Amino acid sequence: MLKLGLTPPVPLIVPSILSADFARLADDVAKVEEGGAQMLHVDVMDGHFVPNITLGPPVVRSLRKVTALPLDVHLMIADPDRYAPLFIDAGADQVSVHYEAATHLDRTLHLIKSRGCRAGVVLNPSTPVSVLEDVLDVVDFVLIMSVNPGFEGQKFIPNSLRKIRQLDALRFERHLEFSIEIDGGVSSANVVEIVEAGCNWLVAGSAIFHSENPAATTAGMQTLARGVRSVRV
Numbered sequence: 001m002l003k004l005g006l007t008p009p010v011p012l013i014v015p016s017i018l019s020a021d022f023a024r025l026a027d028d029v030a031k032v033e034e035g036g037a038q039m040l041h042v043d044v045m046d047g048h049f050v051p052n053i054t055l056g057p058p059v060v061r062s063l064r065k066v067t068a069l070p071l072d073v074h075l076m077i078a079d080p081d082r083y084a085p086l087f088i089d090a091g092a093d094q095v096s097v098h099y100e101a102a103t104h105l106d107r108t109l110h111l112i113k114s115r116g117c118r119a120g121v122v123l124n125p126s127t128p129v130s131v132l133e134d135v136l137d138v139v140d141f142v143l144i145m146s147v148n149p150g151f152e153g154q155k156f157i158p159n160s161l162r163k164i165r166q167l168d169a170l171r172f173e174r175h176l177e178f179s180i181e182i183d184g185g186v187s188s189a190n191v192v193e194i195v196e197a198g199c200n201w202l203v204a205g206s207a208i209f210h211s212e213n214p215a216a217t218t219a220g221m222q223t224l225a226r227g228v229r230s231v232r233v
């Protein structure tokens with residue numbers, strides 16, 4: 001059962017536009033808004049840090065014009081200090097950087113926050129939660145990758161649930177309020193166990209945008225997430 005810390009986490013399903021039709025982004029965004037989405041996940045890949053290339057600041061700027069939803073920009077890029085400000089200027093509400101790509105992580109997180117943006121750190125599946133000990137009081141959120149980053153439609157790595165539980169326990173013990181996000185292989189089949197582990201934001205790409213009805217799928221997953229019983233211990 002979910003343990004609550006200082007603030008009861010509100011689980012949100014966060015559609016990832018990586019699986020949308022890039023020629024019809026505004027239409028696809030409207031569909032998940034209709035399904036009750038309250039945040040959008042935007043995957044930025046540079047062909048260096050990950051073996052794929054997606055989009056840059058102009059797309060974020062265009063998205064900003066067609067939706068009022070917060071934009072959650074996930075930077076899978078080398079040299080995040082250089083590029084994070086460009087995405088913030090384009091309209092990102094929160095930006096996450098990979099632990100594995102940030103040489104001076106503390107500086108990068110403060111740089112993002114100093115520009116009025118929420119700052120997150122991301123861990124690859126092979127990176128343990130323990131490396132975050134000294135930044136947990138700086139971050140606004142931690143993103144646990146439940147696939148190796150780079151592509152949509154991959155299989156969920158179950159060890160991610162253990163990492164979510166570890167983070168949730170640390171959050172509780174240290175009286176911190178960062179959010180916990182998961183990304184990769186999320187679908188209606190695993191929403192409940194992910195929320196039970198202590199996750200607040202569940203990113204889902206292919207499960208939503210490759211479904212028959214993205215609005216209904218978003219709403220259905222959101223209902224499953226909200227239905228998880230929580231208890232204060």
Ligand code: DX5
Pocket residue numbers: 016017018019041043074147148149150151152153154183184185186203204205206207
């Ligand atoms: C993967 C991306 C994810 C991707 C998830 O590297 O960071 O955000 O969109 O896609 P699914 O939900 O299909 O695994």
Ligand code: ZN
Pocket residue numbers: 016041042043074183203
């Ligand atoms: Zn992502």
